[in-house]
Amino acid sequence: MxxxxxxxxxxxxxxxxxxxxxxxxxELAVYEWxxxxxxxxxxxxxxxxxxSASVWRHVAPLLAGHCRVVAYDVRGAGHSTHPNHTAAYAxxxxxxxxxxxxDDISPDAKVHLVAHDWGSIQGWEAVTTQPLAARIASYTCFxxxxxxxxxxxxxxxxxxxSPAALSQLGRQxxxxxxxxxxxxxxxxxxMWKAGLDHAWPQLLAKLERVQTEASETQRADGVDGIKxxxxxxxxxxxxxxxxxxxxxxxxxxxxxxxxxxxxxxxDLPRWVSRLWRRDVDAGHWLQLxxxxxxxxxxxxxxxxxxxxxxxxxxxxxxxxxxxxxxPDAGKLVVIxxxxxxIGRETALLYAERGAEVVAVDVDEAAAQRTAELAxxxxxxAWARAADVGSTKDMETLATWVRKELGTPxxxxxxxxxxxxxxxxxxxxxxxxxxxxxxxxxVIHGSRLFAQQMVASKNHGHIVNVSSGLAFFPSPMTPAxxxxxxxxxxxxxxxxxxxxxxxxxxxxxxxxxxxxxxxSRTRFxxxxxxxxxxxxxxxxxxxxxxxxxxxxxxxAIVDAVEHDRPEVLVGVETVGIRTLSRLSPALWRxxxxxxxxx
Amino acid sequence: MADQALDLSAFRDxxxxxxxxxxxxxxxxxxxxxxxxxxxxxxDWLLARGVNDWFHQPFAWFGERTAFRGFVGFRHLGGFNxxxxxxxxxxxxxxxxxxxxxxxxxxxxADIGYSGALGGNAIVDRIMDDLLDYRExxxxxxxxxxxxxxxxxxxxxxxxxQGYEPxxxxxxxxxxxxxxxxxKPDEKAHTSVMHFGLRNLTALxxxxxxxxxxxxxxxxSSNAASDHPPTPGLWAVEPxxxxxxxxxxxxxxxxxxxxxxxxxxxxxVPHVRRWMERGLWPVKKSQAA
Numbered sequence: 001m002x003x004x005x006x007x008x009x010x011x012x013x014x015x016x017x018x019x020x021x022x023x024x025x026x027e028l029a030v031y032e033w034x035x036x037x038x039x040x041x042x043x044x045x046x047x048x049x050x051x052s053a054s055v056w057r058h059v060a061p062l063l064a065g066h067c068r069v070v071a072y073d074v075r076g077a078g079h080s081t082h083p084n085h086t087a088a089y090a091x092x093x094x095x096x097x098x099x100x101x102x103d104d105i106s107p108d109a110k111v112h113l114v115a116h117d118w119g120s121i122q123g124w125e126a127v128t129t130q131p132l133a134a135r136i137a138s139y140t141c142f143x144x145x146x147x148x149x150x151x152x153x154x155x156x157x158x159x160x161x162s163p164a165a166l167s168q169l170g171r172q173x174x175x176x177x178x179x180x181x182x183x184x185x186x187x188x189x190x191m192w193k194a195g196l197d198h199a200w201p202q203l204l205a206k207l208e209r210v211q212t213e214a215s216e217t218q219r220a221d222g223v224d225g226i227k228x229x230x231x232x233x234x235x236x237x238x239x240x241x242x243x244x245x246x247x248x249x250x251x252x253x254x255x256x257x258x259x260x261x262x263x264x265x266x267d268l269p270r271w272v273s274r275l276w277r278r279d280v281d282a283g284h285w286l287q288l289x290x291x292x293x294x295x296x297x298x299x300x301x302x303x304x305x306x307x308x309x310x311x312x313x314x315x316x317x318x319x320x321x322x323x324x325x326x327p328d329a330g331k332l333v334v335i336x337x338x339x340x341x342i343g344r345e346t347a348l349l350y351a352e353r354g355a356e357v358v359a360v361d362v363d364e365a366a367a368q369r370t371a372e373l374a375x376x377x378x379x380x381a382w383a384r385a386a387d388v389g390s391t392k393d394m395e396t397l398a399t400w401v402r403k404e405l406g407t408p409x410x411x412x413x414x415x416x417x418x419x420x421x422x423x424x425x426x427x428x429x430x431x432x433x434x435x436x437x438x439x440x441x442v443i444h445g446s447r448l449f450a451q452q453m454v455a456s457k458n459h460g461h462i463v464n465v466s467s468g469l470a471f472f473p474s475p476m477t478p479a480x481x482x483x484x485x486x487x488x489x490x491x492x493x494x495x496x497x498x499x500x501x502x503x504x505x506x507x508x509x510x511x512x513x514x515x516x517x518x519s520r521t522r523f524x525x526x527x528x529x530x531x532x533x534x535x536x537x538x539x540x541x542x543x544x545x546x547x548x549x550x551x552x553x554x555a556i557v558d559a560v561e562h563d564r565p566e567v568l569v570g571v572e573t574v575g576i577r578t579l580s581r582l583s584p585a586l587w588r589x590x591x592x593x594x595x596x597x
Numbered sequence: 598m599a600d601q602a603l604d605l606s607a608f609r610d611x612x613x614x615x616x617x618x619x620x621x622x623x624x625x626x627x628x629x630x631x632x633x634x635x636x637x638x639x640x641d642w643l644l645a646r647g648v649n650d651w652f653h654q655p656f657a658w659f660g661e662r663t664a665f666r667g668f669v670g671f672r673h674l675g676g677f678n679x680x681x682x683x684x685x686x687x688x689x690x691x692x693x694x695x696x697x698x699x700x701x702x703x704x705x706x707a708d709i710g711y712s713g714a715l716g717g718n719a720i721v722d723r724i725m726d727d728l729l730d731y732r733e734x735x736x737x738x739x740x741x742x743x744x745x746x747x748x749x750x751x752x753x754x755x756x757x758x759q760g761y762e763p764x765x766x767x768x769x770x771x772x773x774x775x776x777x778x779x780x781k782p783d784e785k786a787h788t789s790v791m792h793f794g795l796r797n798l799t800a801l802x803x804x805x806x807x808x809x810x811x812x813x814x815x816x817x818s819s820n821a822a823s824d825h826p827p828t829p830g831l832w833a834v835e836p837x838x839x840x841x842x843x844x845x846x847x848x849x850x851x852x853x854x855x856x857x858x859x860x861x862x863x864x865x866v867p868h869v870r871r872w873m874e875r876g877l878w879p880v881k882k883s884q885a886a
Contacts (some may be wrong), residue, residue: 344760348841366758373760376720377841516757 013057018079021072023100026088029053029079030072030101033064041137041302042106045071046098048117048144049225050192050200052078052217055116059287062295067112067302070105072097074119076224078217089231091125091147098122099132110137112302114294116287118228120144128243128271138305139245140298142252143284145264146271147232151240153267168263175259182229192222207258210288248274250301250317252294253330254282266325276301276317279330281456316356316405319380326354332408334358334401336388336445337415339366341515342465344373345553346412351379353557358382358401358408361415388415388441398448407456410560413445413487414465418521419479420534425525426479438483439490446494446505453503461504461560464491465552468511468573471580473591479524495565506559509577510552511570512545545572604705604779605853608831609863611700612707612851616867618642619696619711626715628690632657632683635696643700650787651794652699652706652777652833658845659686663693663712665767666842680767682792693721693844699797699833704782706797708775708833710849711867724838724846727759729872731836732848732861733880735773739827739852739859746823749773752836753819764839765847766818774834776804776815777851827854831862 018029045056053071060069073080115123124146157165197219323329333350337343339361347357351374361367364385374381386393453460470484495505518539523531555567580587639655699708714721738748756763778800788795804815814822837847851862872878
């Protein structure tokens with residue numbers, strides 16, 4: 001996996017000398033980076049607003065080892081002609097420019113298009129417009145939707161008019177404030193002329209944390225590029241046309257893009273038949289903040305299109321694209337104890353919700369089975385064997401997840417075992433066994449993955465599965481209840497510690513849930529026959545109560561969605577919790593009674 | 598059963614006829630057909646081929662109804678669940694379906710369940726593959742003379758391990774299987790009440806009374822009533838697996854239990870042929886459950 005660096009300054013990368021390509025009365029400045037791979041696939045880079053081709057100067061040399069790399073200044077930017085009339089900036093003209101460049105640099109072979117922001121808007125026009133689309137082998141785009149797709153997106157949400165749809169729309173409009181502002185005559189051109197051009201690098205450094213150098217054409221790029229908006233937005237958004245494409249599209253999605261809400265891409269599978277999606281922890285100017293990553297992703301995609309060999313990373317990207325529109329699409333969820341009961345249900349629920357799932361269980365075959373079932377539901381899943389109480393196993397797991405899949409978005413520490421019998425009957429070995437799984441498992445899972453979440457500045461969430469018995473002292477299940485009460489406190493402490501860092505922490509308290517836990521519960525201080533008798537007696541109680549693991553899985557999803565400190569599942573848990581607060585005396589008296597066990 | 602060899606081949610023929618019905622109708626399923634239309638087609642097909650009585654008339658379930666979502670959880674009208682009856686639910690491409698019918702022909706009965714999907718359905722494929730484990734498990738344990746409740750509980754555990762719900766628990770009396778008896782042979786048409794053949798129900802009732810005296814039950818489930826060794830005779834065994842309330846599949850066929858052994862009445866049935874095509878059957882000893 002590529003190194004992800006943010007905010008580091010790097011030495012000025014020189015631009016190659018441009019040559020001029022004429023189309024009608026416009027001259028385009030075309031840059032080609034020197035390469036040793038003359039017969040290699042051609043990659044064409046298209047910049048956005050208010051940039052020029054020089055925005056690619058860090059990415060291009062990294063690509064030049066594997067490809068022929070070409071970029072050009074779009075009309076109205078850099079060293080290309082800056083036409084005066086707004087009409088000259090219509091998408092039809094921009095795409096005709098692009099077609100001229102493609103024909104010039106690669107008369108025979110198709111080219112791989114890579115585009116950002118306004119370049120990406122042009123890219124969508126290109127891959128949905130014949131005959132140019134037929135000249136494009138693949139399209140890697142970031143931070144710019146098709147204006148027509150966006151038009152449909154807006155219309156659909158207005159028509160639907162549900163609070164969720166309108167909120168998406170409202171948030172996108174808030175992110176696109178500048179588009180409206182660009183339509184006011186004079187305001188922005190005056191700002192560019194009044195010194196915004198000189199302030200631009202500092203502004204980017206401050207707001208976007210990317211380092212860039214002042215460009216000699218910045219003022220003109222800023223002023224003339226506004227015509228791109230004026231020439232196209234109103235017409236395309238208000239009367240969009242249906243634009244489909246069969247060109248393979250790789251969508252790079254920077255999670256912290258200030259100009260885009262993620263839902264803007266939800267409808268993309270409707271328009272694009274072959275789609276891959278990669279999520280990156282970055283802002284709008286991905287090619288400036290993460291040039292190596294962009295180069296790696298482009299190289300990998302180009303290689304796949306040229307050879308048909310799909311890397312593991314692209315397979316995941318394909319799944320992420322297929323899950324788009326589902327509530328947890330693109331999220332990575334690690335679940336322990338996922339081989340059965342609550343853990344398996346949670347894994348399957350997250351798979352249904354579009355997430356990618358790592359099913360962890362001490363029983364590898366059971367974890368494998370969960371992963372297979374998750375895939376049946378259209379999810380993507382991995383199975384890993386680990387004893388959650390083992391430091392070594394959990395460190396290996398956490399490292400594997402980070403290296404292979406990235407930092408998880410959600411971690412559910414669910415693995416647990418049952419134990420019944422009095423404190424005096426519980427041997428040291430029994431205590432060690434249950435602490436190992438029920439407490440150490442949660443400590444390891446919380447600690448290791450919280451470290452990753454903090455390190456990657458991720459907005460993650462950790463859910464620890466405690467139990468209603470955490471609120472219920474009794475002579476029947478002291479060891480189990482003690483571990484679960486410890487999980488409760490651990491979770492609260494962790495929440496206090498990580499709350500300010502944007503990482504959610506929740507505890508879930510299930511009641512009498514009918515899982516396999518009873519058959520795996522040890523009844524200490526009994527003979528085998530007695531143990532079996534009690535097991536089947538308790539199992540009958542659980543069956544009569546018939547609270548399903550699905551209810552707990554739903555509670556876990558709810559805890560994450562709403563960042564709840566705790567979720568109680570089942571009337572018995574709510575009852576005992578309430579009693580413990582209202583009347584501790586009555587609660588303690590109840591604790592002394594032995595409910596038939 | 599006086600002449601066992603003769604009777605068995607007659608039972609096998611009726612079972613084959615019932616499966617032939619299911620396969621024929623399944624091959625002609627089209628999007629938009631309702632459960633009631635399909636059940637009626639099966640009934641007509643069988644009546645035209647001499648069927649003159651029923652254990653139960655044809656049932657058809659489509660889509661999430663194959664998983665019987667919500668059928669379990671309370672004692673439906675004392676074990677009798679009206680949700681079985683075919684509805685106006687329409688078949689759609691990719692949808693799972695189950696056809697279930699139990700015809701009697703001149704006193705000989707069969708009870709079959711046939712699962713599939715209109716076009717491809719990966720979940721149905723997976724459940725159908727996994728059903729092989731259940732067929733092996735049930736036969737193996739019965740041969741070991743394990744109590745029938747134990748066999749049913751082992752089926753429940755296998756379901757839990759594989760991530761399925763045992764949906765046969767939504768059947769009347771939560772049965773994994775039930776007895777099928779030979780009726781008086783004749784060619785008259787006989788009465789059904791609410792889709793169930795009166796003569797077969799009477800025979801089942803007689804078995805229940807006799808079983809009560811002798812300590813066995815004709816309704817094979819995980820409950821205490823089935824806590825007895827396998828009773829000789831013919832059992833219609835019907836493991837029905839559901840996945841997340843969205844899709845289910847089952848098979849149903851006759852198991853012959855003798856005093857000291859057991860075998861499936863016929864291995865030439867659609868689900869076994871399907872396993873053969875997929876290279877899963879016959880099961881190698883090392884893989885057997």
